[in-house]
Amino acid sequence: MRENCTSGLEGGGAEPNRPSLPLSKTAGQTRPSGLRSIGTGPMPVPIRPEVLRNVELDYLGILFRWMHILAAVTAVGGTIFVRVALLPSIAVLPDDQRKALHEQVRSRWIKFVMGAILFLLASGFYNIIMKEKPPGVTALYHALFGIKFLLALVIFFVASALVGRSPALAGIRANARFWLTLNMVLAITVVCISGVLRALPPGSKPARPAAVGPEASPSEFALRR
Numbered sequence: 001m002r003e004n005c006t007s008g009l010e011g012g013g014a015e016p017n018r019p020s021l022p023l024s025k026t027a028g029q030t031r032p033s034g035l036r037s038i039g040t041g042p043m044p045v046p047i048r049p050e051v052l053r054n055v056e057l058d059y060l061g062i063l064f065r066w067m068h069i070l071a072a073v074t075a076v077g078g079t080i081f082v083r084v085a086l087l088p089s090i091a092v093l094p095d096d097q098r099k100a101l102h103e104q105v106r107s108r109w110i111k112f113v114m115g116a117i118l119f120l121l122a123s124g125f126y127n128i129i130m131k132e133k134p135p136g137v138t139a140l141y142h143a144l145f146g147i148k149f150l151l152a153l154v155i156f157f158v159a160s161a162l163v164g165r166s167p168a169l170a171g172i173r174a175n176a177r178f179w180l181t182l183n184m185v186l187a188i189t190v191v192c193i194s195g196v197l198r199a200l201p202p203g204s205k206p207a208r209p210a211a212v213g214p215e216a217s218p219s220e221f222a223l224r225r
């Protein structure tokens with residue numbers, strides 16, 4: 001029964017509209033034809049090897065995605081909290097207490113700000129390098145990514161100035177209300193742009209290097225120039 005089923009699929013005909021099921025590598029049995037099957041019932045569902053390859057997880061990609069999302073949540077959430085809750089709250093304290101609390105918060109928060117910047121840059125570059133692989137991304141994606149990247153650099157600069165102690169950037173700290181508001185608006189904008197980037201369709205970069213010369217057909221050659 002199983003053999004009939006397998007050879008039926010090799011012809012490409014059996015149950016073409018069957019919905020795909022969750023797959024597990026261990027559940028499959030190797031067939032002489034190279035096909036595997038899922039399910040343990042009397043009639044397991046045979047599946048093609050290329051389908052199995054497609055369900056392999058990109059562990060590094062997931063790790064960098066976690067890094068990016070966690071760092072973004074920390075940086076954006078922290079900025080909003082400081083602007084809307086912490087800043088107005090410490091303003092009611094006497095001067096000496098306000099300065100002491102500010103220093104306590106600053107010395108702890110700086111580690112998270114620096115960590116978030118490092119994580120966002122590392123995972124962001126990984127993301128964009130992966131996105132550039134075929135089929136690549138569209139011109140609109142590049143334009144929006146450029147805007148996002150520039151805004152992110154402004155956010156990183158302002159956040160570093162606010163938690164740092166450089167005398168040259170004391171002016172930014174003296175006007176923390178304005179700069180925190182700006183950073184909050186920019187950070188929310190960056191998250192919104194990122195959501196659009198995620199939703200954009202892929203590009204149309206060819207999957208293999210362009211064949212030029214006698215091996216390419218005339219139309220192929222013309223298209224790839």
Ligand code: HEM
Pocket residue numbers: 065068069072075076120121123124125127128131149152155187190191194195197198199
């Ligand atoms: C304030 C800084 C940043 C914030 C708040 C931020 C936020 C986000 C968010 C929320 C996503 C969507 C994550 C997902 O759904 O998996 C994302 C994706 C992404 N980010 Fe960022 N990011 C920041 C900085 C950066 C930087 C500096 C880079 C580049 C070096 C970068 C490159 C990317 C790329 C390429 C994606 C994938 C977009 C896609 O799905 O096509 N990000 N970012």
